Amino acid sequence: MVSTANDGGRAYGHQPGSSDPELTEVGAGTPAGELLRRYWHPVARSEEATSRPRNVRALGEDLVLYRNLQGAPGLMLPKCCHRGTTLYFGKVEDQGIRCPYHGWLFAEDGRCLDQPCEPGRGRNRESYRQPWYPVVEYNGLVFAYLGPADKQPVFPRYDIFEGLDPDTEEIVIIDHFAFGGPTQAECNWFQTHENAMDPYHVFILHNAISGPQFDPKLEIWPRIDWQRSELGVTATQDRDLPDGTTLHRVTETRLPTMRVIPTPTLSVLGKTNNLSWALPIDDTNTRVYAMVRKPKDRPPQGLPVYGGGKSWFDLTDDEHQLYPGDYETQTGQGPITLHTQEHLCSSDRGVSMVRRQFKDQVRRVVDGLDPAGVRFDQAGELQTIIAGNYIVDGSTDINTIPLAETLGRPAE
Numbered sequence: 001m002v003s004t005a006n007d008g009g010r011a012y013g014h015q016p017g018s019s020d021p022e023l024t025e026v027g028a029g030t031p032a033g034e035l036l037r038r039y040w041h042p043v044a045r046s047e048e049a050t051s052r053p054r055n056v057r058a059l060g061e062d063l064v065l066y067r068n069l070q071g072a073p074g075l076m077l078p079k080c081c082h083r084g085t086t087l088y089f090g091k092v093e094d095q096g097i098r099c100p101y102h103g104w105l106f107a108e109d110g111r112c113l114d115q116p117c118e119p120g121r122g123r124n125r126e127s128y129r130q131p132w133y134p135v136v137e138y139n140g141l142v143f144a145y146l147g148p149a150d151k152q153p154v155f156p157r158y159d160i161f162e163g164l165d166p167d168t169e170e171i172v173i174i175d176h177f178a179f180g181g182p183t184q185a186e187c188n189w190f191q192t193h194e195n196a197m198d199p200y201h202v203f204i205l206h207n208a209i210s211g212p213q214f215d216p217k218l219e220i221w222p223r224i225d226w227q228r229s230e231l232g233v234t235a236t237q238d239r240d241l242p243d244g245t246t247l248h249r250v251t252e253t254r255l256p257t258m259r260v261i262p263t264p265t266l267s268v269l270g271k272t273n274n275l276s277w278a279l280p281i282d283d284t285n286t287r288v289y290a291m292v293r294k295p296k297d298r299p300p301q302g303l304p305v306y307g308g309g310k311s312w313f314d315l316t317d318d319e320h321q322l323y324p325g326d327y328e329t330q331t332g333q334g335p336i337t338l339h340t341q342e343h344l345c346s347s348d349r350g351v352s353m354v355r356r357q358f359k360d361q362v363r364r365v366v367d368g369l370d371p372a373g374v375r376f377d378q379a380g381e382l383q384t385i386i387a388g389n390y391i392v393d394g395s396t397d398i399n400t401i402p403l404a405e406t407l408g409r410p411a412e
């Protein structure tokens with residue numbers, strides 16, 4: 001709330017304000033939740049899908065994840081369609097999961113394969129279906145589509161993970177909420193998502209206040225611009241380096257929850273070697289999955305340092321206050337930030353663009369249209385990433401850099 005002229009801006013009578021449901025709600029039936037349900041989302045690491053059922057929560061839905069003994073992952077509502085006990089206690093078999101109560105066996109697509117207490121082991125069993133969701137495994141993550149069957153898009157792949165040399169390279173999953181933070185955080189997913197289009201905080205939070213947490217080159221004040229594309233919003237930050245070259249850093253958001261943030265420690269130059277997804281667990285809890293391509297003989301990427309050399313996990317409570325990072329500031333906005341209390345300024349243009357683009361897509365779905373970025377034909381499967389840390393000189397046309405660069409290479 002903007003204070004009136006005659007109260008001197010005092011806190012007395014301050015109203016808490018409200019958040020924008022078109023950005024923050026993730027549940028089924030909400031406008032934003034229905035938009036999210038038009039895309040694939042990572043719901044677990046592949047290694048978390050095992051013969052032991054696991055409870056997972058995604059987009060506000062409680063689900064059970066397992067992997068049948070033939071290796072296929074399954075994701076379904078926990079409540080058995082017979083008499084409602086949870087499949088969390090189920091027994092995983094070759095062809096699916098068997099309910100512990102009366103033994104109904106369900107395949108990954110929900111079909112009932114066996115009803116041992118019924119005559120003929122269920123002569124009518126094919127008329128029962130356990131509510132299920134389709135899943136796809138990609139580079140160590142289990143993705144699920146929680147939307148309407150007739151709107152299921154093809155599963156997208158990304159160029160930065162193509163052509164892997166299995167002898168020398170590997171793809172790993174890092175599920176820190178923010179660089180160096182815990183696995184998940186108690187805040188709405190959009191708070192961490194829009195952060196990717198907030199390059200000014202890199203200079204302030206990660207350098208002037210708590211830093212340097214990243215590569216010292218990021219202390220140089222950049223020229224910043226943003227561009228909106230069909231698939232998302234891009235931020236470019238150009239820093240003139242002492243040797244006459246320019247660090248041209250490009251970050252991206254992609255609909256609906258992807259963020260492409262080249263390693264801020266500059267341990268990889270060129271096109272990014274990683275991208276990440278924010279999984280909205282529910283309205284006030286978020287998990288982040290980063291997919292990282294790397295040489296087998298190197299660590300994933302340099303994580304930021306805190307307090308002059310510690311990892312986030314080594315900090316005491318006092319040090320978390322002294323050296324805040326992304327986790328502290330994004331959860332510090334509260335469980336769901338109060339948009340009516342904000343004062344967005346010119347430096348928040350990228351944040352505004354991400355929000356506007358997301359809300360545009362929410363409205364498209366409300367109007368019965370398909371949102372941007374979903375494809376229903378195989379041709380749409382492979383997406384090209386442009387984010388990266390590019391070192392360029394004066395003769396380089398920076399607009400051609402993302403397309404001209406090869407896959408991210410380790411810095412010298």
Ligand code: FES
Binds near residue numbers: 082084099
């Ligand atoms: S409750 Fe699942 S088989 Fe009866």
Ligand SMILES: [Fe+2]
Binds near residue numbers: 206326
């Ligand atoms: Fe940050």
